[in-house]
Amino acid sequence: MRVLFATNPHKSIFQYMAPLAWALRTAGHEVRFASQPAFCPTITQAGLTAVPVGRPRRNPFRMLDFVDPELIAAARVGLPAPWDVAADPARATWDHLREGYELAVSSLREDNFPMIADLVEFARHWRPDLVIWEPFAYAGAIAATAVGAAHARLLFGIDVFGVAREHFLRRQAERPAGERTDPLADWLGGYARKYGGQFTESMVTGHFTLDQFPRSLQIEAPQLDYVRTQFIPYGGPATVPQWLWKQPERPRVALTMGLTATDVYDSYTVHTQEVLDALADLDIELVATVADAEQAKLRRVPDNARLVPYVPIHHLAPTCAAFIHHAGAATLATVARHPVPHLSLHYHWDQPILADKLTAHGAGLDLHTSQASGRAVREAVQRLLTEPQFTARAAALRDETLALPTPNQLVPRLEELTARHRTTPA
Numbered sequence: 323m324r325v326l327f328a329t330n331p332h333k334s335i336f337q338y339m340a341p342l343a344w345a346l347r348t349a350g351h352e353v354r355f356a357s358q359p360a361f362c363p364t365i366t367q368a369g370l371t372a373v374p375v376g377r378p379r380r381n382p383f384r385m386l387d388f389v390d391p392e393l394i395a396a397a398r399v400g401l402p403a404p405w406d407v408a409a410d411p412a413r414a415t416w417d418h419l420r421e422g423y424e425l426a427v428s429s430l431r432e433d434n435f436p437m438i439a440d441l442v443e444f445a446r447h448w449r450p451d452l453v454i455w456e457p458f459a460y461a462g463a464i465a466a467t468a469v470g471a472a473h474a475r476l477l478f479g480i481d482v483f484g485v486a487r488e489h490f491l492r493r494q495a496e497r498p499a500g501e502r503t504d505p506l507a508d509w510l511g512g513y514a515r516k517y518g519g520q521f522t523e524s525m526v527t528g529h530f531t532l533d534q535f536p537r538s539l540q541i542e543a544p545q546l547d548y549v550r551t552q553f554i555p556y557g558g559p560a561t562v563p564q565w566l567w568k569q570p571e572r573p574r575v576a577l578t579m580g581l582t583a584t585d586v587y588d589s590y591t592v593h594t595q596e597v598l599d600a601l602a603d604l605d606i607e608l609v610a611t612v613a614d615a616e617q618a619k620l621r622r623v624p625d626n627a628r629l630v631p632y633v634p635i636h637h638l639a640p641t642c643a644a645f646i647h648h649a650g651a652a653t654l655a656t657v658a659r660h661p662v663p664h665l666s667l668h669y670h671w672d673q674p675i676l677a678d679k680l681t682a683h684g685a686g687l688d689l690h691t692s693q694a695s696g697r698a699v700r701e702a703v704q705r706l707l708t709e710p711q712f713t714a715r716a717a718a719l720r721d722e723t724l725a726l727p728t729p730n731q732l733v734p735r736l737e738e739l740t741a742r743h744r745t746t747p748a
Contacts, residue, residue: 323740324352326373326450326471328441328462330433331361333558335456338478338534338652340368341554342454345729346736354448356441356462367559373444375461376436401482401671402426407489408482408541409675414489416496420503423490427505430460437461442517445469452740454532457483460510463525468517472743474549474736475528477535479651480672484527484543491523529743535655536722539679549739551732552723553655555636562637565628570607572626573643573707577610578635579667580650591648591669591691592699595620598627600696601703609638644706646699649673649688654680659724661717663687663706667694684715 325346329336336357347353347370354373355365362372400406403422407414438461445453445465453473455462466473475483487506494502511521531546534553542548579592594616601608602624609628612620617629639645639657647653649666654676657664664686666677677688687702706712727735 323451323737324448325354325452325454326445326448326462326465327353327355328437328453328455328459328465329355329357329361330437330456330459331358331364332458333364334652335458335478336361336364336368337556337558338553339454339456339476340370340556342476342532342551342729342732343370344368345733349730349733351733354444354450356437356444358437364558368556375440375444376438400674404486404490405482406486408480408485408672411489414493416493419486419490419493420505422486423505427509430458431509434459434461434464438464438513441465442468445471449746451744452736455528460525463528464510464513464517467514467519467522467525470744470746472529472740473524474530474532474739476532479535480541480675481531481533481543481546481548482541482672482675484531484546485541487523487526488543488545524743530739535651536658536719536726538683538719538722539654539658539676541675549732549735550726552726552728553652553659554729555634555652555656555659557634557636557652560632560634560637562634563630566633566637566641569641572605572607574607574609574641575601575604575644575646575703575707576635576638576642577608577646578653579648580653592667592694593696595622596696597646597694597699598622598624600700602626604700604703606643606703606707609633609642644703646703649677649680651676655723658685658716658719661713661720663712663716665689665699665702665706667691667699680719683719684711685719686712686716 327339327343343353355370356373356375358376359374362374365372401409404419441461442465446469450471453462453466453471454476457475463473506526507521510525514521527546531548533540533548533550606626608626611632612629614631623629635653635656639660639662642662645657645662646665649668664680666680666688668674668677668688669691680686681688689698
């Protein structure tokens with residue numbers, strides 16, 4: 323079958339999608355990956371075939387420039403409306419949800435508009451059987467609807483989108499018939515009609531949803547069809563440094579606050595120097611991934627610390643006795659493939675939800691970055707290294723993760739679902 327992936331030009335989101343694209347490719351299916359022209363080198367660098375669609379309207383490599391500034395500002399301190407109801411259902415009032423969708427659609431419309439016409443044109447030319455799109459890339463749903471292809475969302479974290487939509491539909495049903503406004507359906511429905519179709523809820527959440535997290539780390543919308551698979555780490559080109567070729571002589575503790583902190587928000591949300599100083603006298607080997615610009619701000623580096631701008635986490639994690647991170651979904655999921663306890667220093671988007679889920683599972687501890695003083699981090703790390711229940715629960719999470727089908731094992735299921743939902747002949 324022919325499978326078309328669609329993504330907005332954001333590298334972190336693309337990297338969640340690439341392993342499944344390769345699984346389909348190596349299973350013998352034809353795969354194409356569509357995004358804005360300037361993003362195509364990132365796609366081809368992953369060994370995938372790119373389809374340039376539309377034109378960039380903002381810098382495609384910085385989400386700070388790509389997403390509406392109001393949404394970025396809101397995400398800096400948590401989930402913006404309407405998706406914040408996934409973290410706090412008490413906020414799910416009609417006015418809050420409706421106003422949240424009005425703001426979200428304004429941004430989504432602007433960011434998807436450059437790709438829609440070309441993506442539909444390519445879909446009509448290539449006739450994909452299945453379209454897989456990330457939750458911000460509604461252009462993929464529009465193109466799939468235009469050609470009768472089956473289509474699916476591929477999540478890059480907590481399904482705040484599906485959960486918020488379910489709250490919205492529930493509140494909408496409570497309104498008088500004349501007051502059931504729906505900004506998202508109005509926007510998507512206009513494109514559906516333009517290309518000869520009509521709006522259905524599948525345009526919002528896909529015919530099915532691909533989830534790369536075990537159930538214990540996810541929040542679900544009960545009405546949706548979730549298809550789970552293992553998260554397979556892909557971070558782009560990487561080299562394994564020689565110091566990682568052997569096991570450490572002392573317990574190795576990793577520290578990373580992710581790429582998004584500097585790529586999107588221009589700074590970390592913890593005081594790096596304070597954390598390094600607090601861990602300086604512990605009998606550990608601390609490996610900290612710190613961007614060059616942030617390293618330049620440091621006054622000193624402890625003797626037990628190794629600072630690098632980047633290291634492949636999927637190679638680092640198995641060598642660690644504990645891992646300090648920001649609860650970014652990709653980092654968390656990579657570490658979860660190993661029996662390594664976590665310390666989550668969370669701040670924005672779905673990080674607090676993931677950190678809370680991880681701590682509830684028993685596989686680690688968490689601190690909001692407003693509480694992540696050097697002393698608090700030190701105490702938490704000491705607990706992770708000395709209390710064996712954290713490692714035991716991390717091993718249980720590892721087992722739950724590896725029990726999910728790999729992307730290669732998922733392919734037959736995708737073939738079945740495509741045949742079920744496709745409305746055009748094979």
